[in-house]
Structure formats: C-alpha cells, structure tokens
Amino acid sequence: MSYDFTNAKKLLALCSEHNMKISEVMLERELELSGMSRSALFEMVDRCLRVMESSTNRSLDEEPVKSMGGLIGGESRQMRNLSEDKVICGTVLHKALTMALSVAETNASMGVIVAAPTAGSAGVVPASLLAVYEWADVSLDALRLGLINAGALGYLFTKNGSVAGADAGCQAEVGSASAMAASALAEMLGGTPEQCCNAASIAVSNLLGLVCDPIRGLVEVPCQTRNAIGVAGAFTAAELSLAGITSPVLLDEMIDIMVDVGHSLPESLRETGKGGCACAPSVCSGLRGIQHLL
C-alpha cells in the first residue's frame, strides 16, 4: 500500500481510506519514500521547529539589525511595543504578525531561517503555527503534525503549481505559504482533511494575482509586510473553513488557476524589480525616496 499522492483529490482519498489526518498521510509518504526511521524524521521536524522558533523571536530578543539592503530592521519590535488599546487584530493574530515580521528581518539580515516554501515567504508558516500553538490548547505533537500538514500542502503547490515569484508572482510564494499555514491551522484546531484543503483553497483565492515587485530586487520591501498579510490570510481562511464556509473551487483547480494567473502576469511583475512597488516614484526618484525608506 503506497501513501504517495499527486494531488489533493488523491490525498483526501488516502485520508478517508485510512481514517487519517493530512499530516499522518504525509508522514507515511515521507517514511515510505525516504526509508528514514520515524525518530530520524521527527528529529528533522524538530530541528526545523527550533530554527523557526528562534527566527520568530530573534528580532525581538536581540538588538534589531539593519537588513543587507538597509530597507528594513526593527519592525517586529515596533509591533510588539504597540499599546494594547491599538491591537485591533486581537492578541493571537497580533503575536503572529509580530513573529512574521521577525522572520523577514532575520532573513534579510543573513540570519538562519527555514524556507517554507521559500526564503522570501519564510515568515508565514512559523508565525501562524507557533502563535496558535502558544495560544491554543495544542500539544507539541499536534504542532509537529501541523508542520507536516503544511509540508503536504507545500508539496502540492511545488508539484502542481509554483512556489517561485519569478515564475508566478508573490501569490506563488506568500500565497502558497498562506495556504500551507491555513491548512495546518485548520488541522491543529480539529478540522477535517476536507476543511484543511478548503482553507488552503480560500487562502490562495484571497491572494490570487499578488505580484512580486521587490524594491531594488531585494527580499525586503514589500516582502516583509506581505509575510504579515500571508499570516492574516491564513488565519482568516482557517477560521472561515472551520466555520463551515466552503469555496466552490476545489484546491487542485485553485492551484491550476494560480499558475494560470501567475503566467498571465507581465514579466515586470514577476521578481524583475521593474514594476509595481519597485517602480513607485518615491522609490525611483533617487535618494529622496530611499532616504524616506531608511
């Protein structure tokens, strides 16, 4: 019996056949294809979680440093210092947004991160999962499985879609990451496999068409705040799905749609630094704009 799958439909069929969660099917698939022992695999999962945790806190614990390009640094601390009466997103989401900013800062200053699925979108999955883990009654094992669930979705986007901004825009990076996190959150909070895929489908649909337009071609602005919106999108999609709200577009279709939309974006909006935010007058008009950013 093989646990390998090639699309969401087959993944859900395996879940139903074996009465398993998405993470459990993905775990069996990985064990089967890698030949790794269960304990070795969980050691690798734990290593990822440790690096993720440290990158979500690094910019809060340590003195913030400027990014390599000098465009960001210190934003997660600013978020943490926001007075409580202005936290309109609520405690958990606020914490997750703060963490996502920290990962982006860590990444942009050559700290160690876990690409999930990419370095540019590395804040979404750890911030979403770790903030909810802290807040909800979720066990460490459920957190580990949550990360594996996110991996299952990331695998589908890598295999059948795209996770490269240069190929299909930011929707392929932050969009995929947001879908991965949405599905993982749904599972961690007791959702069914169908609710996980539905949450992922909603998350992607809400970021469909998001362009990749990094200022000066660097993974800094607007990438950092896009990680924050990826988190907010994941929370939103998970909550909608857990409430029973469904997208009529199945996840496999949504992944195809994302690629089609991505490929119809002009090249200037696919990580070339030649369109969108990268070409804003305040950014392009030389020093004034840059100083404003610094």
Add this chain to the structure above:
Amino acid sequence: MKKNYISLFDVIGPVMVGPSSSHTSGANSIAWTARQIFSGTPVKVDFTLYGSFADTFRGHGTDRALVGGILGYRSDDVRIRNSFEIAKEAGILCSFTPDRDTDVGFPNVVDIVMEAADGHSLLVRGESLGGGRIRITRMNNIKVDFTGEYSTLIVGHRDEAGTLAFITSRLANHEINIAFMKLFREKKERGGPAFTVIEADDFLPEELEDELLSYPTIESVDMIEL
C-alpha cells in the same frame, strides 16, 4: 545518493542563511561545489557575476555566501555572515567583478576562478536554478553539466582510448552503480584535455582517487560527497 521525489524537507526547508534561496543559498552551493572540485588550497579567488547576480549581489549577501562556500561552509552556517573577515584571516584574497554586459543565457550565473599558491588554477561556472538548486556548467574551457545532488566523481584526463574503460572498471570493482556518466572534451578531435563526470548512486571511497591517478592519462581526480 539522490532522491527522485519531492520531500517534506524540500518544502519545509532548506534551513539556510537568508535572504534568498537562489541568490544566497544557491550561490553558496556553487562555491562550495567549486571548492570541492579544486585540488589544493586556494589563496586567490576571483568571482565574476552575471545576470541578476551582478545587479543585486551585495543586498542579497551573494558575495558573502560565495566566500563562505569557498571556506567550506554550507548554506545554513551563520559564519557565512562573517566570511569576508574569516577569508582575510585565512589569507584568501577574494575579488568580485559584476559583468552586466556578457549574455551567459541564464539569470543567475557566477564564474569562480580559484588559484593555489603553486599557481595552478581552475575556473568553475555555476548557475543558480532557484530554491537553492544549482548546476555546474563549465570547468576551465570545457562545458560540463552536473548538479552535485549525487555522489560525483570528476576525472580530468587526456582524451585517449581506454581511459573511460579504466575508470568504469575501478568503479565496478567497488560495486559503485553509475547513475549518469558523461565525457566532456575541449577540442572536437581526440587527444586534448577532457573531464569525465560520473554521478553515482553509491558512496565514493577515498582510495578511489589514488587508484585512478595511477593510470597514465588521468591528471586529476575530485569527488563531491554531500
């Protein structure tokens, strides 16, 4: 060893020093691989950067990642951030030349020329393919094509009859299964310099190097193990 499926840890990973899998992690892997291929210790390394590497190498830490690779650091090693200082202390002179004019036919490309104290040198060209994956496409004047994702054996030799048969017989002796094998040569006709690149499913034992070097047409043997 190599896997032919997308793993959980391809998606949740790599664990890497930021900011970019293609510009930082990929650049580091190219330089790391180049360093493995080079016999001897480099005292001088020149990097020529093409495509988007040339435009954004500082902001992406491509330069520090490249030097880190030469120092033998993998892409999750925080020492990459201080690689300039460490290389300087180690007496390795590094220089960077962005080349925005030459069309090398691919977005992220770097030429690495390593030179040892005795004057022997090697040029390695690498392409960063995205997600940290790379391809080596040139060694000196010879076009090559391998990824470093397998155990890789690189044999520099004169292009003469019998050489390949000797190499494969030694591999057979060690029960090493060949996944891919290709001979790349500089000239169109026989007798010139060539590289044979073998990507294997099995681990390459160290003694293989001396065994292969005993053959008269074989000039260099380098092995890359992940």
